[in-house]
Amino acid sequence: MISLFSICLFFILLIAVRFLYSLWWIPFRVKNILQSQGLKGPAYKFIYGNTKDIIEMKKQARSSPMDLSSHDIFPRIQPHMYTWTKLYGQNFIIWDGARPQIVVSEPELVKEILINKEGKYGKVKLRGYLKKLLGEGIVVAEGEKWSKMRKLANHAFHGESLKDMVPSMIASADAMLETWRKFEGKEIDVCEQFRFLTSDVISRTAFGSSYLEGRKVFETLTKLCYIISRNAHKIRYFGIEKLIRWQNDVEANETEQLLHDSIMAIVKMREDEVKTGRADSFGTDFLGSLLKVHHDMDKKNRISTENCDHDYL
Known part of the structure; x- marks a missing residue:
């Protein structure tokens, strides 16, 4: 008769062999x-x-x-x-x-x-914190899915589309220079100021009239990037992250959810405006382009709301 000790010893040896x-x-x-x-x-x-x-x-x-x-x-x-x-x-x-x-x-x-x-050359399957950032977006997509997203991105960043973004970029730069005038004769943290400029430009060009909400998205995204950066070289094996919830895991999950909720709130607002007749389109900015494809009459051309979410990342 096999003893309980023998069974336990067998499983310990099995785990050790797998580990090695x-x-x-x-x-x-x-x-x-x-x-x-x-x-x-x-x-x-x-x-x-x-x-x-x-x-x-x-x-x-x-x-x-x-x-x-x-x-x-x-x-x-x-x-x-x-x-x-x-x-x-x-x-x-x-x-x-x-x-x-x-x-x-x-x-x-x-x-x-x-x-x-x-x-x-297949793309690497993401895991951990980086997957929270990039999800199933264009960076990791392959095949027909990638082709569809690439086509959309090409349109959004085509020369003519970029020309339409110039006024928004100028408005952001003017706002920054106006802020600098208040600090005449004083030191300015230029690195921080240009981070704000980047945030403002991306928010205006991606979210259009919703750029204030878009700036919150950018700030949340920056926080998630910081969490990823400080955990970039941490090694975990055998699904230990499913057993132990570290503080960084909790913070990353909360930030990811906040990021998703923020984007989807803006998406819902745009969709409601079109449904109620307050707007005749989803907008000409990057978000509008994504929503237009999301609601395409041809189901083959559509992308999911998850893709809309992660295409910003």
């Missing part, structure tokens, strides 16, 4: 295969890959003031890429935990990957 297989054997095998093809890179470190090295290199790069006489910011913002490109060449392998990532910076190869004529 996923976090040691597979990376070891992949590394050898890629090295045999000429791809080198920093050594894989058990469980964490190169994530701890990246975090430490970024800390060191930002621990001292930047040389203002130089415009070379690459070593400061991406010190790991800068260092490893010098060591291993334009193409090399790094490890996001136990997941290998091939870094390609050779122009001809980059061009081949981006053109992707034969569809050999």
Whole structure:
């Protein structure tokens, strides 16, 4: 008769084998295969890959003031890429935990990957915080879905469409300069001011007359990006995020929901205006373009409200 102890021991051994297989054997095998093809890179470190090295290199790069006489910011913002490109060449392998990532910076190869004529290069399936930001939008979509979204984006950012945005951009710049006049003779945080300018321009061009609500969307989006940035190199395995709710997880979920609710509130307002006859269209801004496709008479051309939401991201 099999004892309870034997069953428990069996499951513990099974988990240990799976753990070692996923976090040691597979990376070891992949590394050898890629090295045999000429791809080198920093050594894989058990469980964490190169994530701890990246975090430490970024800390060191930002621990001292930047040389203002130089415009070379690459070593400061991406010190790991800068260092490893010098060591291993334009193409090399790094490890996001136990997941290998091939870094390609050779122009001809980059061009081949981006053109992707034969569809050999699939897009990475997003996970964690980044999925909350990009969802199922154009960045991760493939095939017919991507083609539909790309066509819409091309129309929205065509030269003629961009010309229509110029008055909004001028209005934003004028508003910023008017604010600066109030600070004559005083110091201004130019970086922060240009962040506000970017927020205002995007809000006006994407949301049109609803730009004040759009600015709230932009601010919420900025907050979500900050959460993603500070968690970019954290490694979790075996669905641990489903068992333990970290403070960052809670904050990211709340921010994502707020972002979605804010956009959908503006969408509902536009739809109600058309239904009640207060407006004869959904608008000429980017949101209006998305809503027009969402309500297209031909179901094949439609995009979902989820796509409308994430196409801003």
